[in-house]
Amino acid sequence: MSDLLIHAFQTHPMFNDISLTNCQTLMNCLGCREKSYKKDQIIPASENSDRQIGIVISGCVHIIKEDIWGRCTFLTYTEDDGIFGEVLIGENLSERGIIFKAAEPTTVLFIPADRILHPCRNSCPFHHALSRNLFDLISRRNVALTEKIEITSKSSLREKILAYLSLEAQKAGSMKVTIPLSRSEMADYLCTNRSALSRELTNMKKDGILDYDLRTFRLLQVPDSK
């Protein structure tokens, strides 16, 4: 068992209230798999038609919606303690068009989805904890989607940028943040275009609202007005 995996068992919210020993039992009981992906590689959401929940134990996964014409919308990305694929559990949901992509070298632990919800026959003691944890994580995803909507709903680009950066700053607990997105990715996320984003960032720096260098931003004013 890799160090990464042990670390994930100890810290990842999916394994809250489950001892390391139980985590190891669980690995076997549920038939989990650990797998690594290179940057930009697509991560399949199911294997042999079995739905999987992916636990991101290192790296970052972008969650993308593709419409029937092949155009992609960058929905959201996993945080440090992320999971993905959990939306696809519901039976009558069209999973079509959701794509998971490794945004950087990424390692994932897969858990077969149906085994989390249906209690196993030996009714392992950790099973209830696992489904509660999944619940919490799904709620987080929900919150992440809500934030994304709130950001992209702002009417001006400047407000979108501020909304995004102040949320990131809030999560980091600091006015200085290093974001996990490149400029083009950030533009996609904010539903704008790269050059417009560049332009507006320049303007905001000129206006003394923020300072930045590449992926590191510092908010200089609490955006109280507006």
Added chain:
Amino acid sequence: MSDLLIHAFQTHPMFNDISLTNCQTLMNCLGCREKSYKKDQIIPASENSDRQIGIVISGCVHIIKEDIWGRCTFLTYTEDDGIFGEVLIGENLSERGIIFKAAEPTTVLFIPADRILHPCRNSCPFHHALSRNLFDLISRRNVALTEKIEITSKSSLREKILAYLSLEAQKAGSMKVTIPLSRSEMADYLCTNRSALSRELTNMKKDGILDYDLRTFRLLQVPDSK
């Protein structure tokens, strides 16, 4: 017990795989409350600091996010079989700023949130079904938020309108749909402004893409191009 409530027990996905008798037991076991609201009334998400999950048994609820400056974003609205408040279950989530509003005269059944997840001591047989159903419904909310993002991420207003109407048409299973939103609400939902929406709808009618009268729309072309 009202007819509405009985109908909800028989048809609402929250009560899938639970018999009517068990639903009635459940009402008492969980301490549910039925409550009605007038149009535009705010629906409190918790009562005496107990989080509640709201089951919409008639009417429609708008889910709105308010930022710290009081500006509102129209996140999404409940479908026929809707619930709301389910995001707030996760313990470490800031529930701040989520507002539920009755968009029309609406009746709601409240279930205390913690009693759904924690199995009760008499371990009622329906308890597992209830939490599975909640799972499905949360996944639906997730899908609804994803759709909303997909719609508002479109770059032109025309594409937003098409994305919205074709999703509605898909759900209705018909090219003719009556949407549950007024023009201003629709504009809010699409993150645009009412007059721009009006103008673009006129243009689209002129271009033969759709026809409409008030809240009823008919898609005339499969939007294949673009």
Added chain:
DNA sequence: ATAACTATGTTGCGTATGCAACACATGTGG
């Protein structure tokens, strides 16, 4: 060193759309 590639910033142009102001229809209450 050169070439090729990627990430970012810059700039000019055209237009979609936000905004405000107005018009019109319908409903409601006095």
Added chain:
DNA sequence: CCACATGTGTTGCATACGCAACATAGTTAT
């Protein structure tokens, strides 16, 4: 009947921003 409110459509104006084209710097391979 009038007064008022609400929901919708229309139009002119100004501008934020999408887009394309180019510039610059850093990185890697040959």
